[in-house]
Amino acid sequence: MRMTQDHGHHALGVLRADLAGPWRLGLLDATVSAVATRDGVRYWLRVAPVPQPPVWVRPNAIDESQALADQVPMPRVVDTAEWTESDPEDGQVTVRAYLFEHVDQQAISPTPTLATDPGVDEEWWADLRATHDTIRATSAAGRSRSPKHVARWVHKVAPALDTSGIVWESAHGDWHWANLLAPRLVVLDWEGFGLAPAGFDAACLLTYSLTHPPTADRVRVDFADELAGDSGLLAQVYAASWISSAIEEGFHPELREPLKRHIEALLS
Missing domain, CATH: 3.90.1200 (Aminoglycoside 3'-phosphotransferase; Chain: A, domain 2)
Known part of the structure; x- marks a missing residue:
């Protein structure tokens, strides 16, 4: 499933956030991301399909990596949202949105x-x-x-x-x-x-x-x-x-x- 701005806008609505920058499509449109704000605080929104086998990327890798958030310099996950969509090529696909800390680097x-x-x-x-x-x-x-x-x-x-x-x-x-x-x-x-x-x-x-x-x-x-x-x-x-x-x-x-x-x- 290719990500579009519509996926991003849907994620903003679910996460109660506002768009604060241009949309950015990732490699092969696999993700859609943008700066977002919620309650006056800047975050980074990332929306992508949840990977499924046989690809090597695991469905919960990002969540598991957060165990290192106190030990290495990485953005923390602040909030998440998930929903299911029907895709003509891939059938039922789960889409997940992450709201990360915004990093000024x-x-x-x-x-x-x-x-x-x-x-x-x-x-x-x-x-x-x-x-x-x-x-x-x-x-x-x-x-x-x-x-x-x-x-x-x-x-x-x-x-x-x-x-x-x-x-x-x-x-x-x-x-x-x-x-x-x-x-x-x-x-x-x-x-x-x-x-x-x-x-x-x-x-x-x-x-x-x-x-x-x-x-x-x-x-x-x-x-x-x-x-x-x-x-x-x-x-x-x-x-x-x-x-x-x-x-x-x-x-x-x-x-x-x-x-x-x-x-x-x-x-x-």
Whole structure:
């Protein structure tokens, strides 16, 4: 189901909020969002269908991630609303609206990849690593990706790589430069929160950094332990293969050649 402004207006009515900015449609119209106000306070409204199997995103990932709200810099969920609609292609679909705290920070990049230096200080990098370590240590994440899912993506580019000993850890699931804010670190978009191969968040950030080699080198240094060894190689190959599917669909064309070289280096 594609989201429209009508879904947003319906959510505003149910949540007793008012529109306070332009509507923004997410990738492939999968979400509709806007700044909203309620009782004079600014919030961020996000409306999307509740994901259902077989996709790897879990229905309650955002709600489960709120267990970390006191430990990592992330927007809190203030209120929610849910309703069911009939869609010609997808049948009965549950739509969920979230009202988040409004955050006065800017995304480091308008896209997941980097065109220039992120322009953040050493404190930001330290907070990023501390946030990563807090996420991986939590027990709040449930299983999303299956061993079979990971093996399928890994073997797409590395058929001989052993995937029998996957180490699972909690992960944000979509670490890239459009989900990281500055100058004070805030992490957005937690719908991918769940268990993933150890090192997956670091591997994703490295992959999306390949368009700016100095930043990619910084990620390699700051997350060297996560990217090392058999588990680090597995995480990097998995992330690279998974992200390459988006390139095949026409997204991130600037990443095509750097990612190709990255995969060749991993397999050499």
